[in-house]
Amino acid sequence: MQAQWLALSMLAVLAGALFSGLPVAVVLIGVGFLFAGAGILVGALRATDLGAIYFRVYGSLTDSDDILYATVPLLVFMGAMLQKTGAGEDLLLGIRGALRRLPGALPIAVILVGAALAPAAGVIAASVGALALLAFPVMLRQSYRPDQAAGVICAAGTLGVVVPPGIMLFFVADSIGVQIPALFLGMLGPLALLLAGYLAFAAFAVRTAAPIDSAPMQEQGPPVFSRLVLPIALLAAMLGSVAFGWATLSESAALGAAGAVAIAALQRRLTLRTLDEAIRDTLLTTAMVFFIFIGAQVFSLVFRLLGGGEMIVGAFRGLQLDSTGVLCTMLAVVFVLGFFFDWVEIVLITFPVLRAVLDGLDFGSHVAVAHLAPYWAAVLLALNLQTSFLTPPFGYALLLARGAAPPGVSLGQIYRGVLPYVLIQLLVIVAVVVFPSIATWLPSQAFDLAPTRIEKFKD
Amino acid sequence: MNALERAIAAISLWIARIAIPLMIALGAWLVFGRHLRMGPEADAKEAIGLAFFLLLMGSFGYAYLRDAHVRVDSASRHFSAWARAAIELVGCIAVLMPLCAMLIWHGGDAALRSLEQGERLTVSDLPLQWLVRLAVPGGALLLLGAAACVAARCLRVLRNREP
Numbered sequence: 001m002q003a004q005w006l007a008l009s010m011l012a013v014l015a016g017a018l019f020s021g022l023p024v025a026v027v028l029i030g031v032g033f034l035f036a037g038a039g040i041l042v043g044a045l046r047a048t049d050l051g052a053i054y055f056r057v058y059g060s061l062t063d064s065d066d067i068l069y070a071t072v073p074l075l076v077f078m079g080a081m082l083q084k085t086g087a088g089e090d091l092l093l094g095i096r097g098a099l100r101r102l103p104g105a106l107p108i109a110v111i112l113v114g115a116a117l118a119p120a121a122g123v124i125a126a127s128v129g130a131l132a133l134l135a136f137p138v139m140l141r142q143s144y145r146p147d148q149a150a151g152v153i154c155a156a157g158t159l160g161v162v163v164p165p166g167i168m169l170f171f172v173a174d175s176i177g178v179q180i181p182a183l184f185l186g187m188l189g190p191l192a193l194l195l196a197g198y199l200a201f202a203a204f205a206v207r208t209a210a211p212i213d214s215a216p217m218q219e220q221g222p223p224v225f226s227r228l229v230l231p232i233a234l235l236a237a238m239l240g241s242v243a244f245g246w247a248t249l250s251e252s253a254a255l256g257a258a259g260a261v262a263i264a265a266l267q268r269r270l271t272l273r274t275l276d277e278a279i280r281d282t283l284l285t286t287a288m289v290f291f292i293f294i295g296a297q298v299f300s301l302v303f304r305l306l307g308g309g310e311m312i313v314g315a316f317r318g319l320q321l322d323s324t325g326v327l328c329t330m331l332a333v334v335f336v337l338g339f340f341f342d343w344v345e346i347v348l349i350t351f352p353v354l355r356a357v358l359d360g361l362d363f364g365s366h367v368a369v370a371h372l373a374p375y376w377a378a379v380l381l382a383l384n385l386q387t388s389f390l391t392p393p394f395g396y397a398l399l400l401a402r403g404a405a406p407p408g409v410s411l412g413q414i415y416r417g418v419l420p421y422v423l424i425q426l427l428v429i430v431a432v433v434v435f436p437s438i439a440t441w442l443p444s445q446a447f448d449l450a451p452t453r454i455e456k457f458k459d
Numbered sequence: 460m461n462a463l464e465r466a467i468a469a470i471s472l473w474i475a476r477i478a479i480p481l482m483i484a485l486g487a488w489l490v491f492g493r494h495l496r497m498g499p500e501a502d503a504k505e506a507i508g509l510a511f512f513l514l515l516m517g518s519f520g521y522a523y524l525r526d527a528h529v530r531v532d533s534a535s536r537h538f539s540a541w542a543r544a545a546i547e548l549v550g551c552i553a554v555l556m557p558l559c560a561m562l563i564w565h566g567g568d569a570a571l572r573s574l575e576q577g578e579r580l581t582v583s584d585l586p587l588q589w590l591v592r593l594a595v596p597g598g599a600l601l602l603l604g605a606a607a608c609v610a611a612r613c614l615r616v617l618r619n620r621e622p
Contacts, residue, residue, distance in 0.1 A: 021535025021543060022550040023528035030554035054565035058595055062512050070482060070511035077479055247490045250507065254486020261483075276476070283475040283514070287522030288529055290515050298558075344529060 003044035007308030010035045014299070024345050028295030032302040039306055049305055056297050061290075068170075068180065073286040074253035075167055080278040080285075081260035082231060085269040089134055090227035098228065106142055107152040107202035110135045114156025115163045115195065128157030128400045136405050146409045148206045151417030154397045155198055158389045161343060162187055162194075162382050164239055165253070167289070168343045169382060175351035176358065176378045180249055181242045182443035186375045189438040190383055190428055197424035205420065230266065234259040289344055296348040309356045316357045323361040327377060330354050331384045338388025338396065346385060363436075372440040379439035380432055387425040390418055464524055464608050467601050471521035478514040482507050505582040509591055516598025520605035523555075544616035551610040559603035566595030 010031055017027045039045035061069065081087075095109035102108065114131055132153050139149035161168040164184035173183040238256045241247040247255060264270040303309070316326050334354075337346045363373040389397040392415040402411050432438050485503045492503070522528055535543060572578075573589035580588055 018531045019534040020546050021530055021532050021538065022546060022554075023523070023530050025528060026550045026554050029558055030550065033554060033557065050561070051565060054562055054569070054595070057562070058566070058569075058592070061515060062508065062591065070486075070507050073479060073511065073514060074482060074486065077483070241490070246494075251486045251490045254483050254507075255490060257483045258487045279475050279479050280472065282479060283471060283518050284522050284525060284527040286515065287518035288527050291519050291522065291528055345531075 002042050003039060003306045004308070004311045006035055006038055006042070006044065007303055007306040007311055010299075010303055010306070010308065018345075023291070025291040025295030028292070028299040028349065032295075032298040035306065036302045039302065044307075045302075045305055052301060053298055056301055057294050060297060068174070068249060069290075071170060071250040071253040072167060072289060073282050074250065074257045075165060075170075076285045077278055077282040078253065078256040078260040080281040081257070081264055081274070084274045084278050084281075085260075085264040085267065087227070087231050087260075087263065087267075091231055092134060092138070094228040102203065104203040104206050106139060106144070107148070107206045108199055110139070110152045111156045111159065111195070111198050111202055114159045115191075128154060128397045131157040132401050132405055136409070140406065144206065145413075145417075146405075147413040147417035149417070150401055150405065150409060150414040151419075151421055152202060152206060154390055154395075154401050154414065154418045155421035157401070158386050158397045159194070159198070161389075162386045163191060164188070165242075165249075165256075168347060168385075170249075171289075171344075171347045172351065172378055172382050175347055176355055176374055176381070178374045178378050179443075179447060182447045183375060183378055184239065184242065185443040185446055186379050186439045187382065188442055190379060190432050193428045193431060193438070194383075194424065197428065198421065201420055201424065227267075230263045234263065292344050292348050296352070299349065300352055303353070309353065312353055313356050313360060317360075323363055324366065326357065326361055327363075327380070330357065331380060334381055334384055335388040335391075338385050339391070343385055343389075351381070367436045367440065369440075369444065372436070372444055375443055376432070376436040376439050380429065383425070383429050383432065387422065387429065390425060391422050392418065463604050467520050467524060467604050467608075470601060471517045474513055474517035478510040478517075482510045482514075485510075501582040505580060509580075512591060513594050516594040517601060519598060520601030520603075523602065523605040524608060540616055544613040548610055548613040548617070551606045551613070555606040556603060559599040559606065562599035563596040563603070566592065566599060570596065 013034070014027065014031045017031055018024060020027065022030070036045055036050055040047055092109050092113045095112050096106050099105040099108055110131065113135075135153050135156075136149055139152070140146065160166060164187055169183055169187060170180055173180040234256060237259070238252045241252045241255060242249055261270065261275070264274065316329070319326065319329065321329065334346060334350065337350060358374065358377055361373070361377075362370075363376070364370050367373045367376050389395055392398060395418070398411070398414050398418060401414055402409070405414070485507050489503050489507075535546070538546075570589045570592040573592045577586045578588035578592075579586050580591070
């Protein structure tokens with residue numbers, strides 16, 4: 001019992017210490033060390049248990065049968081190359097040019113670019129920040145109201161994290177213990193609904209204050225084929241190669257990275273400097289994500305040794321809710337966390353703890369086949385997290401957009417602009433809750449999901 | 460300390476400049492090689508895994524020097540420079556340095572035993588598993604160096620400014 005109180009205190013101390021401004025990974029490791037020491041003092045742990053930290057880190061990152069984690073730097077490199085070579089901006093201007101006769105061409109272009117640049121959306125801060133810098137000036141110049149521009153930009157910026165093969169989905173699947181390619185496919189149904197809602201709103205409700213300028217905004221740079229078709233074909237080829245079983249996830253990411261280099265070469269934008277900058281960005285982003293992963297390993301090891309896992313499961317049982325009630329409570333917890341933290345912290349720290357609770361739930365009467373329930377839950381958690389980033393007053397993406405917006409755009413305007421998109425998000429989440437097959441039908445058709453669990457972690 | 464910072468950056472970047480293109484080339488080759496039956500698939504997979512692990516272990520110190528690790532700074536950005544430096548120094552001395560010491564101790568021991576026992580790589584069967592194990596203490600050493608550099612920066616701030 002004393003040990004479980006220590007585990008509970010761990011969560012409280014972590015919540016406070018995160019705001020110290022130290023790197024999140026350092027906080028996780030520090031809190032882990034502190035409570036490991038306390039556990040040794042009260043006799044709940046032995047000093048030799050701490051030796052497991054090395055084996056846990058080494059074992060989980062060098063699984064010779066499974067090179068899934070190698071996918072992360074490859075995807076980040078692809079995103080960095082597309083960004084460094086100006087492919088993102090090309091895509092925005094190219095789509096806008098191609099759709100210029102349609103209402104809402106520019107907002108639609110912003111949404112599609114947000115979705116298409118999914119692999120670059122390593123972290124919310126990067127995707128919303130980059131899109132805001134790219135699209136805010138263009139939209140304001142085209143006489144869109146600041147609130148409308150902000151709404152589109154925030155929605156499109158967060159969309160990237162739930163579009164396959166986004167890195168967040170990779171870690172959501174890993175933390176919940178479902179097959180990654182199947183989760184990618186599971187996201188497509190809800191995404192189609194989200195995109196349809198976003199695009200319809202952008203086309204019919206987002207209007208410029210002045211007549212739409214139908215002239216192409218920029219005719220310099222590579223031709224339309226190169227600026228539009230190649231990046232989209234690259235992303236489609238990556239998804240297709242995994243879905244049809246031609247390549248594993250890491251191989252598909254390697255193809256994507258090689259394709260990004262090839263596109264840059266075709267567009268005559270490949271220089272040693274660009275390549276080196278992309279490698280440098282990849283190194284830093286990979287280090288950032290995996291240092292938190294290691295911190296979470298240390299924290300969760302001590303937390304579990306102190307009996308924290310059983311305590312969380314017991315607390316959820318104590319609520320005396322049915323499985324749907326417990327899932328809704330979990331969604332609410334994740335939603336609130338999304339106000340304050342980027343997905344990296346939430347997915348790597350919280351999801352492994354929640355997984356123990358998820359494993360005990362039974363959705364047999366609601367989800368057609370029991371082994372599809374974790375996919376349904378993973379899709380819901382991902383969508384819920386994305387919605388949280390968008391929701392006023394604390395939505396993480398909104399504060400980031402404010403930081404990257406031109407002077408004169410207020411937080412109030414951003415809140416107003418984003419509300420319709422939050423409503424669309426909530427409608428899609430309700431649809432997926434009520435009709436789980438939106439998330440489970442496609443993966444169940446494409447993959448044999450009976451052995452659902454990937455037992456990745458070696459102790 | 461500047462020389463140490465430059466050395467850490469150079470080591471990390473050169474590992475990345477070799478590992479990332481290697482992973483891309485091998486990963487892409489695996490797809491085509493499988494269909495054209497061009498060679499031993501498992502060896503390439505193992506090489507990708509090893510390149511990734513080396514990349515990772517070499518990256519943490521450099522990222523810490525470049526301040527690339529995620530921080531929740533909504534409260535701390537209002538702190539004085541002195542307070543931020545003091546907190547960072549505590550993080551370096553009380554958390555990072557003990558972590559590095561632990562990884563160097565256990566990782567070095569594991570690498571040494573692997574070398575003595577001639578432990579082999581799982582797929583290619585080469586007696587080089589000790590090199591992989593050595594990446595952990597090697598990476599921890601780079602991180603320890605980075606922590607020392609950051610601690611020195613913090614000390615300079617603490618010495619020069621009043622709280």
